[in-house]
Amino acid sequence: MSLMPAAVLFDFDGTLIDSAPDILTGINRLLDEENLPNLDLAQVHQFIGDGAPMLVTRTFAAVGRPLDPDSVPAMTDRYMAIYEALPADPSCVFPGVAETLASLSADIPLALVTNKPERATHAVLEAIGLAPYFKAVVGGDSLPTRKPHPGPLLHAMAHLAAAPGKTIMVGDGANDVTAGRAAGCQVVCVTYGYPRMPVEQLGADRLVDHFRDLPSALADLTAG
Numbered sequence: 001m002s003l004m005p006a007a008v009l010f011d012f013d014g015t016l017i018d019s020a021p022d023i024l025t026g027i028n029r030l031l032d033e034e035n036l037p038n039l040d041l042a043q044v045h046q047f048i049g050d051g052a053p054m055l056v057t058r059t060f061a062a063v064g065r066p067l068d069p070d071s072v073p074a075m076t077d078r079y080m081a082i083y084e085a086l087p088a089d090p091s092c093v094f095p096g097v098a099e100t101l102a103s104l105s106a107d108i109p110l111a112l113v114t115n116k117p118e119r120a121t122h123a124v125l126e127a128i129g130l131a132p133y134f135k136a137v138v139g140g141d142s143l144p145t146r147k148p149h150p151g152p153l154l155h156a157m158a159h160l161a162a163a164p165g166k167t168i169m170v171g172d173g174a175n176d177v178t179a180g181r182a183a184g185c186q187v188v189c190v191t192y193g194y195p196r197m198p199v200e201q202l203g204a205d206r207l208v209d210h211f212r213d214l215p216s217a218l219a220d221l222t223a224g
């Protein structure tokens with residue numbers, strides 16, 4: 001095997017899974033309950049990545065009924081209950097992800113570091129068959145901080161006993177790059193996710209158009 005990092009940390013939404021259609025379904029059911037107009041997929045792509053409370057906050061602002069900050073937690077709980085009741089479809093896994101994670105995880109420890117709440121993250125991972133590949137899972141509500149804060153990445157690396165300088169973060173957005181840099185990691189971004197800005201401008205060390213290109217990008221970065 002070529003030289004590889006000590007560990008790899010992965011973002012979830014937009015990197016491993018195309019979760020936006022399920023998130024859209026959940027958000028629109030919530031909006032229906034509130035007698036509000038529905039969002040479309042392009043809007044949801046823009047609202048994913050900063051955790052469920054921010055998704056809900058952006059949604060209500062977009063349909064013209066901004067939430068009082070005090071009502072965000074309860075509305076987020078309601079959204080998560082709807083989302084968790086939706087069956088996760090294994091076809092949401094991006095091409096090449098399952099095979100690549102299977103082969104990487106045979107050689108190095110992998111962790112998931114997502115802003116999606118932890119309980120829903122575990123449920124989706126189990127439903128789509130990716131759970132066995134991760135030695136640690138950190139969700140957006142697992143710790144007092146979430147990405148772009150480096151805390152969740154540092155927590156995952158401590159769990160894996162992996163040094164930041166030898167660990168690579170793989171994501172799809174600015175939060176992943178900012179958190180990765182702040183945690184002392186190199187960063188790879190996929191180009192097919194939900195970046196909210198041109199992916200070339202995120203400042204990643206490498207971009208990959210397809211998940212199957214990841215092992216060679218990891219080997220390149222590790223070789224320096």
Ligand SMILES: O=C(O)COP(=O)(O)O
Binds near residue numbers: 011014048050
């Ligand atoms: O729940 C979100 O906002 C998206 O989470 P991510 O960190 O897996 O992209």
Ligand SMILES: [Mg+2]
Binds near residue numbers: 011012015171172
């Ligand atoms: Mg993401």
